[in-house]
Amino acid sequence: xxxxxxxxxxxxxxxxxxxxxxxKDRPGITAGLFDTLAAFAVDVVDIEQLVTRGxxxxxxxxxxxxxxxxxxxxxxxxxxxxxxxxGMEAEIISGVGDNRPRGTGRSHVTVLGHPLTAESTxxxxxxxxxxxxxxxxxxxxxxxxxxxxxFDVSGPPTAHLRTSLALEAARYGVDVAVVAxxxxxxxxxxxxxxxxxxxxxxxVIEMFAAHAGCEAExxxxxxxxxxxxxxxxxxxxxxxxxxxxxxxxVVDKVREEVRLTPGxxxxxxxxxxxxxxxxxxxxxxxxxxxxxxxxLGLDFASANTLEIVDGKLTGRVVGEVVDRAGKARLxxxxxxxxxxxxxxxxxxxxxxxxxxxxxxxxxxxxFNAKPLVREAAHTSVNVPFLDTVLYLLGIxxxxxxxxxIEDSMxxxxxxxxxxxxxxxxxxxxxxxxxxxxxxxxxxxxxx
Numbered sequence: 001x002x003x004x005x006x007x008x009x010x011x012x013x014x015x016x017x018x019x020x021x022x023x024k025d026r027p028g029i030t031a032g033l034f035d036t037l038a039a040f041a042v043d044v045v046d047i048e049q050l051v052t053r054g055x056x057x058x059x060x061x062x063x064x065x066x067x068x069x070x071x072x073x074x075x076x077x078x079x080x081x082x083x084x085x086x087g088m089e090a091e092i093i094s095g096v097g098d099n100r101p102r103g104t105g106r107s108h109v110t111v112l113g114h115p116l117t118a119e120s121t122x123x124x125x126x127x128x129x130x131x132x133x134x135x136x137x138x139x140x141x142x143x144x145x146x147x148x149x150x151f152d153v154s155g156p157p158t159a160h161l162r163t164s165l166a167l168e169a170a171r172y173g174v175d176v177a178v179v180a181x182x183x184x185x186x187x188x189x190x191x192x193x194x195x196x197x198x199x200x201x202x203x204v205i206e207m208f209a210a211h212a213g214c215e216a217e218x219x220x221x222x223x224x225x226x227x228x229x230x231x232x233x234x235x236x237x238x239x240x241x242x243x244x245x246x247x248x249x250v251v252d253k254v255r256e257e258v259r260l261t262p263g264x265x266x267x268x269x270x271x272x273x274x275x276x277x278x279x280x281x282x283x284x285x286x287x288x289x290x291x292x293x294x295x296l297g298l299d300f301a302s303a304n305t306l307e308i309v310d311g312k313l314t315g316r317v318v319g320e321v322v323d324r325a326g327k328a329r330l331x332x333x334x335x336x337x338x339x340x341x342x343x344x345x346x347x348x349x350x351x352x353x354x355x356x357x358x359x360x361x362x363x364x365x366x367f368n369a370k371p372l373v374r375e376a377a378h379t380s381v382n383v384p385f386l387d388t389v390l391y392l393l394g395i396x397x398x399x400x401x402x403x404x405i406e407d408s409m410x411x412x413x414x415x416x417x418x419x420x421x422x423x424x425x426x427x428x429x430x431x432x433x434x435x436x437x438x439x440x441x442x443x444x445x446x447x
Contacts, residue, residue, distance in 0.1 A: 011045050012097050015064040017072065019079060023088035025056035033058060036082045040065040040075045045098055061099065106181035107133075107158045109151040109165065110392050113174045114383055116147040120172035124151070127168045131156040142397035146383050150394065152181070162378070177379035177392045179363060190340040191271055191389075192331050192357065194349035195282035195289055195303070198367050199386070201259040204284040205239050208313075211250045214242045232283060232323040232353055236304065237316075244315025248308045251287045258288060263387030268296045270390055270400050277338045281327045283353055285317075300334045328356035348389060349373070365389055 021033055030049065037060070046061040064072050076092050083090035111124055128135055133155040141148035153161065162178035169176035196203045209218040218239045225235035271278050279300025282289050286305045293301040304322050307314040320326065327349075335345050347354070347361035350369040358364030358377045366377035367386065374380040381388050390400065 011043075011063065014097060016045055016095050016097060017042075017062055017064055017075070018093040018095060019060045019062060020091040020093075021058040021060075021083055021088050022056065022091075023083075023086075025051050025054050026086075029056055029086065029088065030058060032082065032086060033060065033079070036079055037062060037075070039070070039078070041069040042075075064094075104154065105133075105157050105161075106152070106154045107156075107161050108179050108181055108394065109153050109161070110141070110177040110179075110394075111149045111151070111174055112146045112176075112381065112383060112388060112391065113149075114146040116149065116174060117172070120168075120174045121149075123168045123172055124165060124174070124176065127164050128153055128161070131161055131164045133161060141391045141394075142388075144397070145385050146388060148388065148391040148397075150391075175379075175381050175383070177365075177381075179379075179392065189275065189344055190277050190279070190335055190338045191346040191348070192279045192281060192300070192334055192361070193347070194327070194351070194354050194357075194367075195280050195292070196284050197350045198348055198354075199261060199264055199280055199292065201261050202257070204254065204258070204282075204288050207254045207257055208243050208246065208250065209239070211253065212243050212246045217242050233321050236283065236321060236323075240306065240313075240317055241315040243306070243313045246313040248311045248313065250313075251306075251308075255288055255291050258292075261384070261386045263385040265296065266387040266400065267389060268298070270387070270395065270403065272297065273403055274395075277334075277340070279334050281322060281330045281357065283322055283327075299338070300330075302330050324353045324356050327354060328360045331357050331360055346389070346393070348386075363392070365392065 019033070019037070021029065034044075042062040042065060044060065044062055047059070049056065049058045051057075065075050070078075072094070079092060080090050109124070109128065111121070113120060125135065128151065133153045135151050136154055137152040139150055141150055156164075158178055158180040165176045165178055193199050196205075205222075206215060206218060209215045221230070221235050221238045221242075224230050225232065230238065268278050277299040278296075279298055280289055280292065280302075282301075282303035284303050286301075286303045289301045289303040292298065302322060304317045305319050307316045307318045322330065331345065331347055332342065335342055341362075342360060343362040345361045346363045346365065347357045348365045348367050349355075349358055350367050350373065352370065352372060354369075355373060355376055358366065358373070363379070364377045366373045366380040367389070368382055368384065369377065369380060374382075379392065381392075387400070391397075
């Protein structure tokens with residue numbers, strides 16, 4: 001015999017009161033309000049509280065007093081009297097039932113501004129309204145190095161909302177990401193990144209070319225590829241040929257010169273804490289990506305391999321070339337190996353070579369990308385901090401830094417000193433660019 005289950009009460013036709021308290025925050029305000037309401041034996045239907053720069057706004061939706069516990073007028077007088085006694089203001093509004101149900105077509109709109117102006121915020125809000133959307137909630141995800149704000153929106157389809165907001169984002173110079181609400185957002189369990197100009201600040205082929213004294217020639221081949229005169233594989237072979245005869249010891253020098261993009265360590269570390277698997281795909285070279293995989297603890301890595309014979313670069317690559325189509329193919333392979341549906345993957349890249357991968361992923365993020373890539377990707381981030389991608393997943397800066405501090409206190413990995421909370425100017429020790437000698441340009445933060 002199955003046990004009976006008591007269903008929660010329905011307040012659809014029940015008289016209710018919206019009690020709003022606002023003023024200077026101090027300990028005991030929330031407890032004081034509900035202690036005052038308890039004398040009238042009301043049920044709590046909904047609560048929401050917000051504190052901004054020391055000012056609290058506390059809203060409680062409660063049932064009207066029932067017979068024998070006092071009248072609505074008495075409740076109003078008592079609440080106003082209590083509020084006055086603690087230096088607060090009160091507003092009480094009569095109504096019926098619970099809050100209006102949210103509409104369908106729910107989306108999360110993340111806005112990144114550096115700064116976020118009132119003008120751009122007004123334009124984003126107006127654009128949401130013009131699509132038939134309703135803003136149900138707004139909250140801040142981060143205040144530095146960029147201001148990140150999330151709007152919970154209901155009404156229009158996500159794709160329609162994304163198209164409308166993309167125009168406003170371009171016009172006002174802010175980044176706007178629109179993703180569908182629901183469990184899917186919380187289930188993205190694989191992130192795959194491009195390497196050159198995404199995970200790292202550099203273009204590795206150019207770093208090798210600098211040691212070979214052929215930077216101008218490599219740049220010319222790259223320009224031909226960008227003009228469409230060569231496809232990626234042709235341009236790769238043409239550029240690598242220019243490295244023929246270079247001593248293999250240069251590989252170690254290039255590894256030391258590689259500079260992680262600010263926020264790279266934080267992004268990877270935070271994703272790993274959340275149970276994500278993280279990988280990289282690169283049109284660059286395994287001689288660099290293998291070292292990055294070991295350093296950052298990446299789950300997957302794939303790139304082209306420079307052929308080395310008798311201690312010299314031969315000017316050839318060996319194995320299957322990782323090109324535009326190859327990156328998308330590798331994303332699918334990594335997802336299959338990780339047991340993650342493509343719809344629950346995130347891809348990050350900056351160039352046209354990444355477009356197939358960005359479009360194949362559940363969420364494609366163009367990171368400081370070329371205009372063509374920004375227009376084709378699901379969303380774009382145009383600030384130099386890779387960990388801002390975390391905000392697109394609904395992760396707040398406070399959550400990231402609290403986890404860093406907790407690990408530091410427990411001595412888990414010693415990672416806070418390696419890549420601790422970012423200063424107000426956006427700098428972070430562990431993400432500081434390395435000098436040409438490979439030394440970190442700033443001392444580690446104290447653990």
